[in-house]
Amino acid sequence: SAVISQKPSRDICQRGTSLTIQCQVDSQVTMMFWYRQQPGQSLTLIATANQGSEATYESGFVIDKFPISRPNLTFSTLTVSNMSPEDSSIYLCSVPGGQGRDWRNQPQHFGDGTRLSIL
Amino acid sequence: GQQLNQSPQSMFIQEGEDVSMNCTSSSIFNTWLWYKQDPGEGPVLLIALYKAGELTSNGRLTAQFGITRKDSFLNISASIPSDVGIYFCAGQSGGSNYKLTFGKGTLLTVNP
Numbered sequence: 001s002a003v004i005s006q007k008p009s010r011d012i013c014q015r016g017t018s019l020t021i022q023c024q025v026d027s028q029v030t031m032m033f034w035y036r037q038q039p040g041q042s043l044t045l046i047a048t049a050n051q052g053s054e055a056t057y058e059s060g061f062v063i064d065k066f067p068i069s070r071p072n073l074t075f076s077t078l079t080v081s082n083m084s085p086e087d088s089s090i091y092l093c094s095v096p097g098g099q100g101r102d103w104r105n106q107p108q109h110f111g112d113g114t115r116l117s118i119l
Numbered sequence: 120g121q122q123l124n125q126s127p128q129s130m131f132i133q134e135g136e137d138v139s140m141n142c143t144s145s146s147i148f149n150t151w152l153w154y155k156q157d158p159g160e161g162p163v164l165l166i167a168l169y170k171a172g173e174l175t176s177n178g179r180l181t182a183q184f185g186i187t188r189k190d191s192f193l194n195i196s197a198s199i200p201s202d203v204g205i206y207f208c209a210g211q212s213g214g215s216n217y218k219l220t221f222g223k224g225t226l227l228t229v230n231p
Binding site for chain 2: 094111
């Protein structure tokens with residue numbers, strides 16, 4: 001499966017500031033996904049990022065709060081804007097991976113996440 | 120929307136014991152996935168199941184895709200301390216609905 005690198009691995013930020021998280025994949029992928037994992041919780045999909053088009057956001061997530069870039073087939077960024085303590089979470093990117101299947105039917109593989117704490 | 124019920128929420132077992140956890144859904148899935156998440160890391164794919172009734176093993180792990188397509192279980196045999204972590208099931212409808220639906224996770228603690 002693809003090697004997925006996220007930066008930063010963790011950060012502590014002041015409320016009202018913004019942080020951009022990077023996700024780099026070692027192979028070209030059609031779609032990249034961004035998830036949020038709140039403390040002690042499961043994973044919730046924020047948005048799906050396709051290269052060359054605007055990201056598609058899930059209910060409860062908006063572009064002004066979580067702008068996403070997808071400049072090429074191996075890279076994406078997620079910005080968490082105007083942060084508040086409620087944004088303290090792990091943010092994960094994932095990509096589909098698997099042989100012999102359309103990407104829509106492939107399992108997703110995750111990076112190690114960015115652990116974000118807002119004071 | 121689709122929901123997954125994963126149980127148990129947590130388990131405390133002795134090293135060497137077998138473990139079983141399961142997920143049930145109100146909807147049909149075409150793919151069931153099992154992930155493990157260690158502290159400070161992202162979820163790692165353990166087993167992927169693509170056919171109803173499929174039984175797949177990965178070392179000491181065995182998982183099955185339920186006949187009804189609405190459930191799956193994961194068994195871990197002869198547990199060891201490094202099995203500690205959070206196990207998540209995830210369902211995928213596939214095709215135009217490629218998004219994953221995750222269970223709430225099972226926290227496994229293994230006492231040496």
